[in-house]
Amino acid sequence: MRMVDLIQKKRNGKALTSEEIQFFVDGYTNGDIPDYQASALLMAIYFKGMTSEETAILTQAMVDSGETIDLSQIKGNIVDKHSTGGVGDKTTFIIGPLVASVGVPVAKMSGRGLGHTGGTLDKLEAIEGFNASLSKEQFIQNVNIYKLAVAGQTGNLAPADKKLYSLRDVTATVDSIPLIASSIMSKKLACGADNIVLDVKTGSGAFMKSLEESEALANEMAAIGKNLGKKIVAVISDMNQPLGYEVGNANEIKEAAEILKGKRVEDLRILSLEIASHMAVMAGAYSNYRRAYHELEKNLENGRAFLAFKSFIEAQGGNVERIENLHTLPNAKYHIEVKSDKNGYVSAIDAESIGLAAMLLGAGRATKEDEINHGVGITLKKKTGDKVTMDETICILHSDDETPEEAIKKAAGAFCFSNQPPSPAKVIHKVIT
Ligand code: URA
Structure with missing residues (x-):
């Protein structure tokens, strides 16, 4: 197989076969295919697109390029969530405990932020003592006991995506729907997720500015899931203004804790309940969305969700005094x-x-x-x-x-x-x- 033939085929608008996509991903990851040929193929994909089948094959090839995390020792149906990123988005700190409070295991691997505010781990580290560097055994044990653990990604997950993303960044090929969808999904799937709720942001503060683009991205990611036998729900949510009232690390932890204590910040509460309800239904905790929404809402009022938050923070070394008395967070x-x-x-x-x-x-x-x-x-x-x-x-x-x-x-x-x-x-x- 020759890379030049693949570039020409895609340039002419034809679909690549599974063998061809695998040849490209393997060859580029191990250094046999040079940047200039990979760039040419990415640009051809940018202009000619990919079918849903090609996109799913590309995703799986990127997952297979590195290690994957085996979560089979976790009891129950694990669900994960992923947000395409937004300002003031602290929903993970609300949804995680909320879903855990109804007994559904949440095993979340997260990254650090580059840009606007910190990432999930940076925000959690605003709580004195919080430790995001769990061993695999500790991570699994915490999920089994507390139904929730959040840890930094370890291991060599989807190295093909890492390499391709760096190349896309410098060749004006980031904003291609099949390339974004496969990039996001490869990392999620390498983390062992079978059931995923995607929060695809739309609006001025989002990666995708228009509803049409956001919908196309959501559909593409859902199609990858379907093609690879995973359950996916995609929620398209607004990012035409920050979510909630607080932006920053301790600030966002504070606002999330307040919601878990029953405070009504409408946009944040509505979105968190929406995503959490789909997660609970996917995991089989409830037969339908309305029932799940109702039960989860109750746990925001009766303190169970906040209790789950406290147990999770304490289990990872965090000082719970900081979230019980929110004025003691860094200021x-x-x-x-x-x-x-x-x-x-x-x-x-x-x-x-x-x-x-x-x-x-x-x-x-x-x-x-x-x-x-x-x-x-x-x-x-x-x-x-x-x-x-x-x-x-x-x-x-x-x-x-x-x-x-x-x-x-x-x-x-x-x-x-x-x-x-x-x-x-x-x-x-x-x-x-
Ligand atoms: N986030 C990713 O992980 N990949 C993309 O391509 C874009 C956003």
Whole structure:
């Protein structure tokens, strides 16, 4: 087989065979196929696309390029969730304990963040003592006992994706639906997941800005799952403004804990209950979505979900005093109020700008080596649709720098205003089962 023939075939819009895709993935991973030929094939895929079958084969080949995690020693039907990433997205800290509170095991492998704010592990490490470096045995034992464990990815998972993603990043081939879908799914499947709820974000702060693109990505990932015999539900959720009111590491843990204690932050609560309900049904805990939603909602009110959160944090070395008394979480030195310069309504809040402002404060990393500052972040005081008057506070920046000029400018610039109330912001756009 010759790589040049594969490039030509795809360039001419033809579907590649299983053997051809395997040849490409193996050859590129072991270094036999050079970057220039892989780049040419990626660009051909970018323009000509892939069938769902080709995309599933590519995904499986990337899974098979490295180690996979065997979760068969976990009792019960394990479910996983994956979000395509959004600002203020702390749903994992709500959904994990919520699903665990009804006895469904959640075994979550997560990464660290690069960009806006920290990743799941960085946020959890805002809780003093929290240890995300569990051995495989410890991870499995914690899931069996507490029904929830969150650990950093270990092992050489989907190395083909790692190599291809780096190449896509520098060859303008990231935003291709089959390439994104196979990249995300290969990592999920290598982590041993059989049942996955995907939270595909859509809007200004999301990877996919339009509903059409987000739907296409969700459909593609669902098709990969189907082709490879996995159960997938995809929820398309809104990212036209940050989720909830808090952005930053300790801030997001605090808001998640408050929801688990029964606080009503509507968008965050609705999305968490939606995803958790699909997970509970997939795992077989309930026969239908309505029943699951009802039971899970009860556990937010009666303290069971918060109890599951505490047990999970304690089992991984975290100081539970920090989540029982949320004011003891890391906190910044200064709290700077940003005021509205208009009367009217908030018509939009650009999530990406809020995320960048949080990063400027130190909540995220620009390079892998950067240290996260767990105490800094942003609290939104207004959300889309809220009425504002001139000089009213629209957000608060929690900063260790007394005058973080650039972050203030970025956060203030994220808010758009209108004279008339905007149409109500949607939380969930669509569910694909
Ligand atoms: N996230 C991934 O893991 N892969 C992509 O291709 C895009 C986003």
